[in-house]
Amino acid sequence: MNLLENILSWSTLTFLMILCAFILARKVYQFLPLFAIYCGVLLISTLVVWSVYKVSGFNSRFSYFAYWSSVLVNALARSLAIVELCRYGLRAYQGIWALIWRVLAILSIFLLTHAAVDAWGQPKRFAIYAMTLDRDLAFASIIVVVALLLLRNYYGIALEPLQRAVTLGICIICAVDVIGNTIFRNIFTGYLYSWFLTTQKALWPQLDSQVHHVNDVWSTVHLLFFMLSVGVWCVALRKPLTARQKKPVLLPSEVYRELSPAINLRLASFNTRMVELLKP
Amino acid sequence: MNNVAIIVPVVLVISVVLVRLLYPRKNSSNTADSGTQGIPVRAMIEEGLPAPKHFQYFRQIRQALSSADAEYLLRMAPKSAAKQALRERRAVAQGFLKGLHEDFSNLSKLGRVIASLSPEISHKQEAERLKLTVKFQILYAAVWMRLYTGSLPMEQLERLTGLVSRLSARMDEAMTEISAQSARNMAETLGG
Numbered sequence: 395m396n397l398l399e400n401i402l403s404w405s406t407l408t409f410l411m412i413l414c415a416f417i418l419a420r421k422v423y424q425f426l427p428l429f430a431i432y433c434g435v436l437l438i439s440t441l442v443v444w445s446v447y448k449v450s451g452f453n454s455r456f457s458y459f460a461y462w463s464s465v466l467v468n469a470l471a472r473s474l475a476i477v478e479l480c481r482y483g484l485r486a487y488q489g490i491w492a493l494i495w496r497v498l499a500i501l502s503i504f505l506l507t508h509a510a511v512d513a514w515g516q517p518k519r520f521a522i523y524a525m526t527l528d529r530d531l532a533f534a535s536i537i538v539v540v541a542l543l544l545l546r547n548y549y550g551i552a553l554e555p556l557q558r559a560v561t562l563g564i565c566i567i568c569a570v571d572v573i574g575n576t577i578f579r580n581i582f583t584g585y586l587y588s589w590f591l592t593t594q595k596a597l598w599p600q601l602d603s604q605v606h607h608v609n610d611v612w613s614t615v616h617l618l619f620f621m622l623s624v625g626v627w628c629v630a631l632r633k634p635l636t637a638r639q640k641k642p643v644l645l646p647s648e649v650y651r652e653l654s655p656a657i658n659l660r661l662a663s664f665n666t667r668m669v670e671l672l673k674p
Numbered sequence: 675m676n677n678v679a680i681i682v683p684v685v686l687v688i689s690v691v692l693v694r695l696l697y698p699r700k701n702s703s704n705t706a707d708s709g710t711q712g713i714p715v716r717a718m719i720e721e722g723l724p725a726p727k728h729f730q731y732f733r734q735i736r737q738a739l740s741s742a743d744a745e746y747l748l749r750m751a752p753k754s755a756a757k758q759a760l761r762e763r764r765a766v767a768q769g770f771l772k773g774l775h776e777d778f779s780n781l782s783k784l785g786r787v788i789a790s791l792s793p794e795i796s797h798k799q800e801a802e803r804l805k806l807t808v809k810f811q812i813l814y815a816a817v818w819m820r821l822y823t824g825s826l827p828m829e830q831l832e833r834l835t836g837l838v839s840r841l842s843a844r845m846d847e848a849m850t851e852i853s854a855q856s857a858r859n860m861a862e863t864l865g866g
Contacts, residue, residue, distance in 0.1 A: 489795035496797075536688055543695035548804075549790040550783070558696050569689045576681045642791060650792035654799045657785040661806040664778060668813035 396610060402617040403444065409624040410437045416631035422556075428471075428478035429560055433627075435471040439464040462524040469531045472564060476535050479564075480542050482557055486641045487549070489650070494545050501541055505534035522582055529575035532568035539565055559630030563623035570619040578612050767821055775814055782807050 414437050417423060423430035446460040480498055484491045509530030513523055539561060546553065553561065747756045785803055789795045 487790050489792040490790050490800075493795060493797055493800060533685075536685070536692070540688055540692055540695065543692065547695055547698070549786050551790060553696070562693075562696055565689065565692055569685050572685050573682050576678055580678055644793050645788065645791045647793055650788055650795055653788055654785060654796065654803075657781065657788075658799060658802050658806060661778075661782060661785075661803065661810065665806055665809050665813060668810065668817060 399610065399613055399617070402614060402621070406617055406621055406624070407437075407440055407444070409621055409628065410440060413437075413624050413628050413631070416628060420631050420635055422631070426475075426478060426482065426556075426560070429475045432468075432471040432475040436468060436624075439468055459520065462521055465524055465528050469528050472567070473531060473535060475560070476538060476564060479557060479561060480538070483554065484546070484551065487551065488644065490545075490549050490551075494542075497545065498538055498541060502534065502538055505530075505537060509534055522579060525575045525579045525582070529572050529579065532571035532575070535568045536565055536572065539568075554636075556630050556635060559626050563626040566619055566623045566626070570616065574612055574615055578608060581608055764821065768818065771814075771818060771821060778810060782810075 410433070413433055417430050417433055443457075443460050443464050446457050450456040480495070484494060509527060512530050513527040543553075543561075747759050751759065782803065789800060789803075
């Protein structure tokens, strides 16, 4: 690790500790338990990976597996936090929740299947496999969050400020992961692929500096944006949380049964007239 | 999915959309009593729908945009002044069409708000409303283009506004009826 990476790693660890302290102080685990677990996982995995680096060295095989395993564990915890974001505040709206969870579940199944198929087709190297899976999970997360926000916007159900900050932070991490992992995956499966092949061992000394340079750049970019996300969460949690939204008082079922078909019928006849307007 | 030239712009565009969705320009409150998107649903059920705002000005606008007026202008006024006046009249008509769009949107929005506050909804109805709204947006753009190019007769616009007005009136009736029915149900429930 170079000096910049050392500074960034220390800062990340400090930010994560502050974040976990805020989560405990504001009792976030009471209403967003999976997000609280995600933050805990981030802190623990950072500490574990760092300890492994200290014990067995930054460039050891053990560190390599520890790092990529932590990437997958973090991606899994992040996915659970996103599931929680989808549920949060919408379950009280029984009618549309029944529709929204089905839409999001179908979308998630499609995207996760794509992620599995994409990762399956990668060269049999743990780093490339993990990088592809992490990238596809991050992409799936962004798509699911965008779909969720579109549906919430369509029905006019806004997110609370904390959930908004959580969503923004997660999406920053995901967007950077998708872009970074795509670029670096292409480099590692392209001209640096020899680095993973024992049959090409003779080339390793020549590639060594390039591989480390690529790793350094990716680590720096990743850590910078990761710190930005953690910073967004810390800012959202710096003040005591405002009272959460009350459960909505639902209308009697007849209102929807009576009005919805009438509205649709009228909208349809309105469109018919618009079509007539366009006839020459 | 490994092409950097595709992935990077796609993710950047999605990120912009996401930020816009997270931080929309208008702040909308959504408490149960105020309804969603700032529509006071309960008040509407009790008092009925407000009349479309723009329809009431249709007569004045139609008069201002009548073909007789246009012909008179072209005959009597200098060419540049007549052209300027016609441009302005077209702008007024476009503004009016926008107003009709607003009236339509409000009614459609009401449907969504009612859906969000209902304990059960029909997926078919929701999908249909979404489809109709998308179709309306496309048709509106097409009508707007025709108006912009000056090839939309005012009589057709009048028929359109008439439809909005009738729609609002019937919705108003339906709301009153449902309000009364809900009150009756509630009274029955409370009375045991």
